[in-house]
Amino acid sequence: MPVIEICGPGCSRCKTLAERADAAAKSLGLDYTLLKVTEMPQIMARGVMSTPAMVVDGVVKVQGQIPSIEALAALLSGTN
Amino acid sequence: MTNETDSSESAITIPLLTEPRRCCGGGGCAVKPEPSQGSQFLKQGGWLAIALPLWFLIYHYLQPFxxxxxxxxxxxxxxxxxxxxxxxxxxxxxxxxxxxxxxxxxxxxxxxFVSPERTRDILAKRAGAWSNLLASLLGIFTPFCSCSAVPLFIGFVRVGVPLGATFSFLVSAPMVNEVALFMLLGLFGWKIAGLYALTGVSIAFVSGWILGKLKMEQHLESWVMAIPYNAQAAADYKMGFTDRLDASIQGVREIVGKVxxxxxxxxxxxxxxxxxxxxxxxxxxxxxxxxxxxxxxxxxxxxxxxxxxxxxxxxxxxxxxxxxxxxxxxxxxxxxxxxxxxxxxx
Known part of the structure; x- marks a missing residue:
C-alpha cells in the first residue's frame, strides 16, 4: 500500500499537486494513503528543497513541479 | 478499497522516516516517459512550423487592424x-x-533544463564574488515558487552554497522575472530589457555579496544545521524534445489562462x-x-x-x-x- 506524501507549506500549488496526485492514484485503482507534510523540518528530512513535492514510500518523485494527472499516474504506476 | 486521508483537512505531521532512504542515484527518480515516437515529433514539429509563422503574420498586422x-x-x-x-x-x-x-x-x-536542485549543485562548488554573480544570474531562470523560499534557503546552505550566494539567488529570483524580461525585450527593445536585468542582478549581487562579507553563518538558527537533510539529486524529468515542448505548451495554457x-x-x-x-x-x-x-x-x-x-x-x-x-x-x-x-x- 503506497504512502503518497505531498510536501509543501500549503500554498495553492501544493493543493493542486495533492488534488492531481489523488486523481492519478484513484485512476490507477491504487490502495493508497495520501498525506500532507507541511512542517518545514519534516519537508527537509525528506530531502525536498523545492515545493510542491510528491514523495512516494520515502522516495522523492516530484520536486517543484506540478505534473499532469497522466504524468503522475505514470510515476505511481510502479508502486503497489 | 481506498484508504485515503482527507487532503483538504488540517495538516498531518508525520514522524521522521527511520528506515534508510531508498534514494535513487543518478536521476533514477526521474520519470521515464516512453521513448518519444517519431510521429509525435513530426506532429508537434509540424504544429510549430505552422503556428510560429502565423503568429508573426498576425502580430505584424495588429496595428493596421x-x-x-x-x-x-x-x-x-x-x-x-x-x-x-x-x-x-x-x-x-x-x-x-x-x-x-x-x-x-x-x-x-x-x-x-534548470531546476533549483541543479542550481544548488552548480553553486555548491563556487565561492567568492563569482558565486554571487552566478547565483544572481541563475536566479532569473530557475523556476521557483515563493513558498519554497525557506526550504530552498536551508537546502542551499546545507550543501555548502555560501550564505551570500544563497541570498543573491533569493533576491534575484523574484526580482528579475524571466517573463517580464522577455516581454520588455519584445515591447521596448534590448536597452530597457537589459537595464531591467542589470538593475535586478546588480542589486542581488551587491546585497548577497555584502551579506556574505558580514559572516552571518554563526547567526543561523542551530536547527537549520541540525535537522536531517538528505540532499536529493535533481528530480527533473529526463525529457526528450517532445516532452519539453509538451511541458511548454501546458505552461502556456496554465499561465495565460491564469493571468x-x-x-x-x-x-x-x-x-x-x-x-x-x-x-x-x-x-x-x-x-x-x-x-x-x-x-x-x-x-x-x-x-x-x-x-x-x-x-x-x-x-x-x-x-x-x-x-x-x-x-x-x-x-x-x-x-x-x-x-x-x-x-x-x-
Whole structure:
C-alpha cells in the first residue's frame, strides 16, 4: 500500500499537486494513503528543497513541479 | 478499497522516516516517459512550423487592424481621447497576450533544463564574488515558487552554497522575472530589457555579496544545521524534445489562462493613461526633474493588484507619455517583485 506524501507549506500549488496526485492514484485503482507534510523540518528530512513535492514510500518523485494527472499516474504506476 | 486521508483537512505531521532512504542515484527518480515516437515529433514539429509563422503574420498586422476597427467599425477619430484609448486597447490586448504566449512558451522550454536542485549543485562548488554573480544570474531562470523560499534557503546552505550566494539567488529570483524580461525585450527593445536585468542582478549581487562579507553563518538558527537533510539529486524529468515542448505548451495554457484577466485590466488602465492623461501632468509627476518620483512610484506600485504581464501595458503607456525610464522601471519592479497579491495568487 503506497504512502503518497505531498510536501509543501500549503500554498495553492501544493493543493493542486495533492488534488492531481489523488486523481492519478484513484485512476490507477491504487490502495493508497495520501498525506500532507507541511512542517518545514519534516519537508527537509525528506530531502525536498523545492515545493510542491510528491514523495512516494520515502522516495522523492516530484520536486517543484506540478505534473499532469497522466504524468503522475505514470510515476505511481510502479508502486503497489 | 481506498484508504485515503482527507487532503483538504488540517495538516498531518508525520514522524521522521527511520528506515534508510531508498534514494535513487543518478536521476533514477526521474520519470521515464516512453521513448518519444517519431510521429509525435513530426506532429508537434509540424504544429510549430505552422503556428510560429502565423503568429508573426498576425502580430505584424495588429496595428493596421486595430486602427481599422477604431475608425471604420466604431467610427471614432483616432486623435480624440476616446479614439486613441480604444485604439490602444484594441491593439495592445491581442499584442500583449500573443507576446505573453510566445514568451511563456520559450521560458518554460528553457526552464525544463534548470531546476533549483541543479542550481544548488552548480553553486555548491563556487565561492567568492563569482558565486554571487552566478547565483544572481541563475536566479532569473530557475523556476521557483515563493513558498519554497525557506526550504530552498536551508537546502542551499546545507550543501555548502555560501550564505551570500544563497541570498543573491533569493533576491534575484523574484526580482528579475524571466517573463517580464522577455516581454520588455519584445515591447521596448534590448536597452530597457537589459537595464531591467542589470538593475535586478546588480542589486542581488551587491546585497548577497555584502551579506556574505558580514559572516552571518554563526547567526543561523542551530536547527537549520541540525535537522536531517538528505540532499536529493535533481528530480527533473529526463525529457526528450517532445516532452519539453509538451511541458511548454501546458505552461502556456496554465499561465495565460491564469493571468489574462489581469492583463486586460492592465491594458484598460494603460489605454486610459494613453488617451486621457495629459503629457504635461505625467512629466511633472514622473519626469526626470522630480526627485521624489522614484520613491513615489514604488509606493504606488506595491499594493497594485497586478503581475509581470499585466503591468506591461501600463509601463508602455507611461513611457509613451514621457515618464522617465528609471521611474517607470522602479514602478514596474515594485509591482512585480513586492506585490503582495501575486504572492497570494501563487
Amino acid at each position: 486595430a486602427n481599422y476597427l477604431t475608425m471604420n467599425v466604431f467610427g471614432l477619430d483616432p486623435t480624440s481621447h476616446l479614439g486613441s484609448a480604444v485604439a490602444f486597447f484594441l491593439y495592445d490586448s491581442p499584442k500583449v497576450l500573443m507576446l505573453l504566449a510566445l514568451v511563456v512558451l520559450g521560458v518554460t522550454f528553457i526552464q525544463t 489574462w484577466p489581469y492583463i486586460i485590466v492592465g491594458i484598460a488602465v494603460g489605454a486610459f493613461i494613453h488617451g486621457y492623461v495629459p503629457e504635461a501632468l505625467m512629466a511633472r509627476f514622473m519626469g526626470k526633474g522630480a526627485w521624489w518620483s522614484v520613491p513615489l512610484a514604488v509606493i504606488i506600485g506595491v499594493p497594485l493588484y497586478s503581475n509581470a504581464a499585466g503591468v506591461m501595458p501600463i509601463v508602455q503607456a507611461l513611457l509613451g507619455k514621457g515618464a522617465a525610464l528609471g521611474t517607470v522601471l522602479a514602478f514596474m519592479m515594485a509591482v512585480i517583485g513586492l506585490s503582495l497579491p501575486e504572492t497570494i495568487i501563487l
